[in-house]
Amino acid sequence: MIWFYKLEQKYGKYAIKNLTWYLIICYAIGYVLQLSAGLGNTVTAALLSYLTLDVHAILHGQIWRLVTWLLIPPYSFDIFTLVTLYCYFSIGTLLERTWGTFRYNVYIFSGIIFTIIGAFLLYGLMNLVLGGTAGIDMETASMLVSGFFSTYYISMSLFFAFAITFPDVQMMFMFIIPIKAKILGIFYILIMIYNIFRTFSLMGMLIGTAVAIVIGFSLLNVLLFFIVTRKSFRTPTQLKRQKEFQRHVVKMKKLTRHKCAICGRTEETDPDEQFRFCSKCEGNYEYCSQHIYTHTHVKKGS
Numbered sequence: 001m002i003w004f005y006k007l008e009q010k011y012g013k014y015a016i017k018n019l020t021w022y023l024i025i026c027y028a029i030g031y032v033l034q035l036s037a038g039l040g041n042t043v044t045a046a047l048l049s050y051l052t053l054d055v056h057a058i059l060h061g062q063i064w065r066l067v068t069w070l071l072i073p074p075y076s077f078d079i080f081t082l083v084t085l086y087c088y089f090s091i092g093t094l095l096e097r098t099w100g101t102f103r104y105n106v107y108i109f110s111g112i113i114f115t116i117i118g119a120f121l122l123y124g125l126m127n128l129v130l131g132g133t134a135g136i137d138m139e140t141a142s143m144l145v146s147g148f149f150s151t152y153y154i155s156m157s158l159f160f161a162f163a164i165t166f167p168d169v170q171m172m173f174m175f176i177i178p179i180k181a182k183i184l185g186i187f188y189i190l191i192m193i194y195n196i197f198r199t200f201s202l203m204g205m206l207i208g209t210a211v212a213i214v215i216g217f218s219l220l221n222v223l224l225f226f227i228v229t230r231k232s233f234r235t236p237t238q239l240k241r242q243k244e245f246q247r248h249v250v251k252m253k254k255l256t257r258h259k260c261a262i263c264g265r266t267e268e269t270d271p272d273e274q275f276r277f278c279s280k281c282e283g284n285y286e287y288c289s290q291h292i293y294t295h296t297h298v299k300k301g302s
Helices: 002-014 019-038 042-049 055-059 065-071 081-099 101-130 138-146 152-165 181-218 220-228 236-254
Strands: 170-173 177-180 275-277 286-288
Touching: 002 101, 019 042, 019 065, 019 081, 019 101, 055 065, 055 101, 055 138, 081 101, 081 152, 101 138, 101 152, 101 181, 101 220, 152 181, 152 220, 170 181, 177 181, 181 220
Parallel strands: none
Antiparallel strands: 170 177, 275 286
């Protein structure tokens, strides 16, 4: 974690505050374009095709796709989209406040970078497997596969981070069923594993591998981020317990354990002093070395 703290000290001032807002704005622009294309606007439909994470097009000069794919919405727009976006906005804002702006930026941008790396890896694999196959156009294949990459798994990585940071927070599954965030996170992981195996069985090895690469690399930031920060990572509950323990330790340190009944000297005022209880005094009376033999013994009623 030393190098991570050094990065934060050096580049923390460049971290983008309220990054979740910008993600939501990207979603909003994408949905506007999507709805416009759905209404028959051919210009908008053509524009959308130039925004996807198409590696073949990127390698042929269309480098803007490395960024514009963030405008591709994760799913079609419906009545629940606004609720979902508000949920992700709340989760992202809470994580940024809990972790700090720099750490939250690293988490989001690492997810974006890993997704791009996964797209290039998938393209290389397709080129290796299909490159010499007659009738296979790599430009068309890359264009079709680019549709697999969207901000859906960036949003899912936000939820997984929330489930790890706030595991016992109760959420409403399907807006009806109360369930803890950690249980819901495990449920979503099982669904994704099931979808990968189902794709292998229904659509073959190549498409199944493509889906596995898309999911795996898009969520790789979740695994790596919490491995890197595992020693310093604490949930809010753990942080609260740690602070309470520290306050208790400080309080205990401030308590005086030894005090002379005659002069009031303590181990704090005189750390080298030795204190002893007098066996002849009736009661718990402690004295310093100067008064242990010269004091008047205390008797009941005196």
